[in-house]
Amino acid sequence: MKKRIILTLIGLVILIAILGAIKALQIGAMIDQGKKFVPPPETVTSAVVKAASWETSLTAVGTLTAVQGVTVAAELAGKVVKIAFEPGTEVKQGEVLLYQDTSSEEAQLPGAIAQANLSRINLERAEQMFPKGFIAQADLDNAVAAGAQAEAQANNIRATIAKKTIRAPFSGHLGIRQVNVGQMLREGDPIVTLQSLDPIYVDFTLPQQQLSQVDLGLSVRVTGDAVPGVKIEGRITAINPQVDAETRSIKVEATVANRTGKLRPGMYVNVAVELPAPQKVLNIPATAVLYAPYGDSVFVIEENREGKSGKTLRQQFIRLGEKRGDFVAVIIGLKEGETIVSTGVFKLRNGQTVVIDNKLAPDFQKAPRPENN
Numbered sequence: 001m002k003k004r005i006i007l008t009l010i011g012l013v014i015l016i017a018i019l020g021a022i023k024a025l026q027i028g029a030m031i032d033q034g035k036k037f038v039p040p041p042e043t044v045t046s047a048v049v050k051a052a053s054w055e056t057s058l059t060a061v062g063t064l065t066a067v068q069g070v071t072v073a074a075e076l077a078g079k080v081v082k083i084a085f086e087p088g089t090e091v092k093q094g095e096v097l098l099y100q101d102t103s104s105e106e107a108q109l110p111g112a113i114a115q116a117n118l119s120r121i122n123l124e125r126a127e128q129m130f131p132k133g134f135i136a137q138a139d140l141d142n143a144v145a146a147g148a149q150a151e152a153q154a155n156n157i158r159a160t161i162a163k164k165t166i167r168a169p170f171s172g173h174l175g176i177r178q179v180n181v182g183q184m185l186r187e188g189d190p191i192v193t194l195q196s197l198d199p200i201y202v203d204f205t206l207p208q209q210q211l212s213q214v215d216l217g218l219s220v221r222v223t224g225d226a227v228p229g230v231k232i233e234g235r236i237t238a239i240n241p242q243v244d245a246e247t248r249s250i251k252v253e254a255t256v257a258n259r260t261g262k263l264r265p266g267m268y269v270n271v272a273v274e275l276p277a278p279q280k281v282l283n284i285p286a287t288a289v290l291y292a293p294y295g296d297s298v299f300v301i302e303e304n305r306e307g308k309s310g311k312t313l314r315q316q317f318i319r320l321g322e323k324r325g326d327f328v329a330v331i332i333g334l335k336e337g338e339t340i341v342s343t344g345v346f347k348l349r350n351g352q353t354v355v356i357d358n359k360l361a362p363d364f365q366k367a368p369r370p371e372n373n
Helices: 002-036 103-132 137-163 208-213
Strands: 042-044 046-048 050-054 057-073 078-083 096-100 165-167 172-174 190-207 219-224 227-243 249-256 268-274 279-285 297-303 311-317 319-324 327-332 339-341 353-356
Touching: 057 172, 057 249, 096 190, 103 137, 137 165, 190 208, 190 227, 190 268, 208 227, 208 249, 219 249, 279 319
Parallel strands: 042 353
Antiparallel strands: 046 339, 050 279, 057 190, 057 268, 078 096, 096 165, 172 190, 190 249, 219 227, 219 268, 227 249, 279 327, 297 311, 297 339, 311 353, 319 327
16 A cells, blocks of 8 residues: 555656656747747837028017007196097097187187287387387387287187197007096096007017127017917117116017007017027927936937848937927937937837838928817
């Protein structure tokens, strides 16, 4: 009995050893096969690193202000008898906006004119009599003074009537009416705002270190929410001679056309000052960059040095500069003429074998305008 049990155990050990040897051979074969396995090359799109000349510009956020803008107000106290303008309309310089009550002045004016005429007649008579010795020098002086005083009184009444006829001081666009007929106006009470909209000023600030790059006459491009997709051209017309001591920035003023009247004082806009010297850069598609906290990189496509089919990738760390549309400038890390992977870089690795297929490569542009699909 014991002999049978021993033989059975020996048989089990031999069986287990045989199975273990078979499994070891299988695993070894799989390891050898894995070492010999070469993954198929990845299909990628490519782009060539190119040198380009980019326009350099200084960007800022600006505020629109009117070339001429006032709140038309009453110069003298009086009652409103007629409003001669429509709110929100265009007016020309000198157009009557409002009439105040001048009945009292108009009643006084004929008497003042009559007194001035009488004083002038008396003066003429005195001037004829004085050379003949009929009147003294004092009488002539009194006639001259009386004539001047009477004429001044008449002119004063005329000036009062003119001041109570309120006119547009310049051509522009009227705002909302702030008075009503029959209202008693005090001196300085507002009547309506008047703004000259074409052209219009753009005020913005630039850091003091950029002052040497800015000069009168430089072109500016203005964009804003009021004119989406439109770039309005203008020029720098004034530079503040004093730098703000708190912000260390300087105020600049540009003048731009506003023929449509869409730009209004008080709006904010984006301003780009075009500098005369273009910037030489190496540009690549922005989608070619693998962004990472430890540094940005791209995959350079090189010839396979091991004699295998396809090409290999070399991960190259770079330093980026300004971005323009679909492109970004490379400051350090690449050379002109090198070929890099342009899309899908997040799934690639260093040393990977690839093949190039640009049939579905995107059309990269410096000023893209995506379609509304």
